[in-house]
Amino acid sequence: xxxxxxxxxxxxxxxxxxxxxxxxxxxxxxxxxxxxxxxxxxxxxxxxxxxxxxxxxxxxxxxxxxxxxxxxxxxxxxxxxxxxxxxxxxxxxxxxxxxxxxxxxxxxxxxxxxxxxxxxxxxxxxxxxxxxxxxxxxxxxxxxxxxxxxxxxxxxxxxxxxxxxxxxxxxxxxxxxxxxxxxxxxxxxxxxxxxxxxxxxxxxxxxxxxxxxxxxxxxxxxxxxxxxxxxxxxxxxxxxxxxxxxxxxxxxxxxxxxxxxxxxxxxxxxxxxxxxxxxxxxxxxxxxxxxxxxxxxxxxxxxxxxxxxxxxxxxxxxxxxxxxxxxxxxxxxxxxxxxxxxxxxxxxxxxxxxxxxxxxxxxxxxxxxxxxxxxxxxxxxxxxxxxxxxxxxxxxxxxxxxxxxxxxxxxxxxxxxxxxxxxxxxxxxxxxxxxxxxxxxxxxxxxxxxxxxxxxxxxxxxxxxxxxxxxxxxxxxxxxxxxxxxxxxxxxxxxxxxxxxxxxxxxxxxxxxxxxxx
Numbered sequence: 001x002x003x004x005x006x007x008x009x010x011x012x013x014x015x016x017x018x019x020x021x022x023x024x025x026x027x028x029x030x031x032x033x034x035x036x037x038x039x040x041x042x043x044x045x046x047x048x049x050x051x052x053x054x055x056x057x058x059x060x061x062x063x064x065x066x067x068x069x070x071x072x073x074x075x076x077x078x079x080x081x082x083x084x085x086x087x088x089x090x091x092x093x094x095x096x097x098x099x100x101x102x103x104x105x106x107x108x109x110x111x112x113x114x115x116x117x118x119x120x121x122x123x124x125x126x127x128x129x130x131x132x133x134x135x136x137x138x139x140x141x142x143x144x145x146x147x148x149x150x151x152x153x154x155x156x157x158x159x160x161x162x163x164x165x166x167x168x169x170x171x172x173x174x175x176x177x178x179x180x181x182x183x184x185x186x187x188x189x190x191x192x193x194x195x196x197x198x199x200x201x202x203x204x205x206x207x208x209x210x211x212x213x214x215x216x217x218x219x220x221x222x223x224x225x226x227x228x229x230x231x232x233x234x235x236x237x238x239x240x241x242x243x244x245x246x247x248x249x250x251x252x253x254x255x256x257x258x259x260x261x262x263x264x265x266x267x268x269x270x271x272x273x274x275x276x277x278x279x280x281x282x283x284x285x286x287x288x289x290x291x292x293x294x295x296x297x298x299x300x301x302x303x304x305x306x307x308x309x310x311x312x313x314x315x316x317x318x319x320x321x322x323x324x325x326x327x328x329x330x331x332x333x334x335x336x337x338x339x340x341x342x343x344x345x346x347x348x349x350x351x352x353x354x355x356x357x358x359x360x361x362x363x364x365x366x367x368x369x370x371x372x373x374x375x376x377x378x379x380x381x382x383x384x385x386x387x388x389x390x391x392x393x394x395x396x397x398x399x400x401x402x403x404x405x406x407x408x409x410x411x412x413x414x415x416x417x418x419x420x421x422x423x424x425x426x427x428x429x430x431x432x433x434x435x436x437x438x439x440x441x442x443x444x445x446x447x448x449x450x451x452x453x454x455x456x457x458x459x460x461x462x463x464x465x466x467x468x469x470x471x472x473x474x475x476x477x478x479x480x481x482x483x484x485x486x487x488x489x490x491x492x493x494x495x496x497x498x499x500x501x502x503x504x505x506x507x508x509x510x511x512x513x514x515x516x517x518x
Contacts, residue, residue, distance in 0.1 A: 004032075006032040006262070009250050016213075017486065018216070021033055022218070027514055033221070033227065043206070046205070058085075060078045079214075083271065085204050085212050087201075087210075089179050091134075093119075096115075113491075129507075132211075134176055136148055159318075164326065167430070173331055175330065177327060177347055182208070182210075200325065232254055238282040240287070266482050271486055273452060295465060297460065301389065302394055302458050304453075305384065306412055306446075308382050308444055309349065310380045311378070312377065312441075315376055319374075320375075325350050343416075343419040345383055347380065349380060360444075387411060388492055392407060468491075470484055
């Protein structure tokens with residue numbers, strides 16, 4: 001039986017693959033979207049904390065291994081829309097400095113082969129596609145933009161607005177988080193019930209207010225008859241022709257059966273970890289160390305940010321916000337006289353669930369009910385840049401399972417600890433402005449090696465084939481028809497969520513394919 005043939009096969013439907021699919025769909029080219037998982041059903045469990053957080057209802061049922069060979073369950077999702085179904089919708093542009101060489105206490109982040117200017121028009125397109133809400137000109141380190149945000153900042157609740165104003169009084173310059181949300185009230189020609197944002201960070205959104213890659217990308221692509229979506233399709237190997245220069249087969253396992261597809265162009269968008277793993281699994285006589293791996297860099301320089309939650313418990317202050325994810329503090333993002341190295345950024349995050357809050361605060365407030373603890377806590381998400389290190393890598397075990405070798409302890413941890421102290425110092429100042437914030441107790445957590453939601457860097461792009469896997473158009477140096485459209489291409493991570501940059505780059509790659517390849 002002859003393999004089915006397509007003009008383009010896109011592997012993965014997340015922020016890169018879903019965005020690219022809607023970009024290419026109007027071309028009329030025959031496109032196949034391959035998604036390892038299925039659709040997340042719209043069900044009451046979407047917002048059930050026990051089901052989503054504790055039981056991991058929508059997480060991948062898969063075991064990976066750490067650098068010491070210990071098994072762990074990754075916080076990743078094989079579903080239509082990828083990890084964007086569960087993201088918090090924060091949609092930042094990287095700063096101009098992120099595209100340049102940046103010195104950290106822990107090492108150096110290399111310059112990108114392209115500048116911010118090359119990405120700016122695609123950032124604008126991505127913001128429109130994802131209905132990003134925000135305000136230009138407030139962030140002191142915001143890069144230049146040729147257009148305003150498509151929509152103003154999301155509505156702010158009284159508690160959060162008061163906190164925002166008080167942070168401003170300390171001399172810092174907080175700014176509304178640019179959020180990818182589709183609110184009914186944004187469309188004056190389609191009056192509808194107002195959109196009330198609820199569980200967001202780490203939850204699927206049955207209202208589809210969250211502008212994820214499924215809602216904005218895949219769905220739009222499937223309006224075109226030339227686009228086919230195949231779900232529950234695990235791509236286990238890519239094969240090449242006898243020269244080793246072209247991918248000729250995409251080998252898929254679905255419902256226990258194996259199928260083979262062909263395409264003129266193959267685009268990897270399975271996520272930085274799985275895209276690298278697929279190339280390593282595709283080793284052959286022509287590519288003995290893995291497909292596209294003549295540089296030896298496939299899977300290396302894995303980055304995922306130094307992320308963590310820091311919770312301020314305020315026994316004298318009632319937090320009345322139901323959706324507190326409103327502002328970001330970016331004042332420590334670049335070096336200054338006070339901080340010779342970049343520290344990162346601080347955001348308000350969605351409210352933590354009662355089980356998490358109780359677990360963290362039992363010693364400070366024994367006997368207090370979960371509802372009381374939640375209503376007296378303010379939840380922050382802190383992010384510090386993960387400096388690339390070739391020893392931090394994706395590889396395979398002898399059985400072919402994913403092994404994530406990650407040395408967090410020797411990474412940019414001092415900067416992350418300094419950032420946490422900055423937040424604590426800020427509350428000392430806030431206590432002088434609002435006496436109800438004089439007494440604050442702190443607790444925090446991070447996801448450890450399981451937290452892979454900001455994964456990037458395993459297939460970095462560049463000009464020199466000896467020091468990069470992809471060229472500046474995100475085509476593999478070693479192959480003529482293999483492209484990448486996920487965050488694998490990042491040479492450095494910056495300290496902001498990579499989703500908008502991933503989508504912007506997918507649009508850029510899409511332009512190249514339409515103008516030069518297809």
